[in-house]
Every structure is written in structure tokens, then in C-alpha cells.
Amino acid sequence: GQNIDQPTEMTATEGAIVQINCTYQTSGFNGLFWYQQHAGEAPTFLSYNVLDGLEEKGRFSSFLSRSKGYSYLLLKELQMKDSASYLCAVMDSNYQLIWGAGTKLIIKP
Amino acid sequence: IAGITQAPTSQILAAGRRMTLRCTQDMRHNAMYWYRQDLGLGLRLIHYSNTAGTTGKGEVPDGYSVSRANTDDFPLTLASAVPSQTSVYFCASSRGDNTEAFFGQGTRLTVV
Secondary structure (H helix, E strand, O other): OOOOOOOOEEEEEOOOEEEEEEEEEOOOOOEEEEEEOOOOOOOOEEEEOOOOOOEEEEEEEEEEOOOEEEEEEOOOOEEEEEEHEEEEEEEEEOEEEEEEEOOEEEEEE | OOOOOEEEEEEEOOOOOEEEEEEEEOOOOOOOEEEEEEEOOOOOOEEEEEOOOOOEEEEOOOEEEEEOOOEEEOOOEEEOHHHHHOEEEEEEEOOOOOOEEOOOOOOOEOOO
């Protein structure tokens, strides 16, 4: 079966750095996406990785290791507005997205 | 309209009733999707359409139907609602293949 695992909840302090991990087992791989979802709102796209390595976009970075079936999202200089759920999704061989349950990130002052 | 729009925003529905959730996008995206999101679970794909005139079944299609008569619209119909269909429904669209999906604001449906 196909499976995406990420921690249910994480807590971090404003101004700090946090790393949210995602491991996956899917039938085929056509890229990994990270989305941000604030409570009661729609998911919004953050990053896309299809090759191994680190993709940096401002305060957010995403890393992929295809051989390990592993990705992480790194958030730097945390702000209160970063409190949200972070969703990891893998595109399988049929170009369908398989979604993790999301990691709820709580930022404390 | 800019982006993808869903209607209604929320709905309380009696079990056994028929309901259509509407979804419209103005980005000329080929692919459209319907997901449901339940607490503790990831987004689950109900139905999808890779291009106008074609549809396909996702992970949880039972009790739902879709149509894609044109590029912009992708309605989701519950033929006879049941309480287990209580959920938040998201419509999304993308250019296709391995491109990012854009989501509507969601429809919160409660079946009683």
C-alpha cells in the first residue's frame, strides 16, 4: 500500500528553526509537494522537489532523498503566522497525489 | 473570479437528500480534483478529471459522482447523502501532471 508519515504535532518558539519530516512509500514517484494549511482555510502550495537535494525559498527550505523515501521542510525565523498544518504529498506513478495527514505546528512566543 | 471558487461554503443536509457541490476555475487548468478532508486523515481523492470530457475515480468514490462538461466547471454530486459523508470538501485544479494544485476555499458539509 501507499503511505505517507509525518508527525501529528510539533511545537516551536518564535524566531527559532523547526524541521518537519516526511517519509513515504508509494508506487512510483513523480515529485513531492509541501503545502501549508491554516485552520479553516484551503491548502496553499509551498514547495516541490523531484530531484535529491535542498530547495530554498526565503525562510522555507525543502529537502528530498529519493533513495531513503524521505523529505523535510525547514522553517527558519519562525513567526506567529507560521502556526498552521503542513501537508506532505507525493505524486505517484499515475500522477495522483498521495497525502500525509499533516503536521500541526504550534508557535509559542 | 480569480482562481477557483466553491459553493456553497457550508451546508447542513438531511440524510437521503441529493446535493451538488459546485466548483469553478478561471485558470484554464486541464486537471481538476475533488478531495475530502477528515480530522486525523490526509486529503483523500474522490474523483478527478485530467481534461474536459473525462473523469476518473479516486481513492473514495463510492456515493459520489462528477461530470466535466467544460474546462471551467467540475461539480460533485452526492446522490443520497449519508452521515459518513460529513466532511470538508475541497476542489482543486492544476495544469496537469507534476504541477502544483490550487485549492478552493472548501465546503463544510454536515449530513444529519
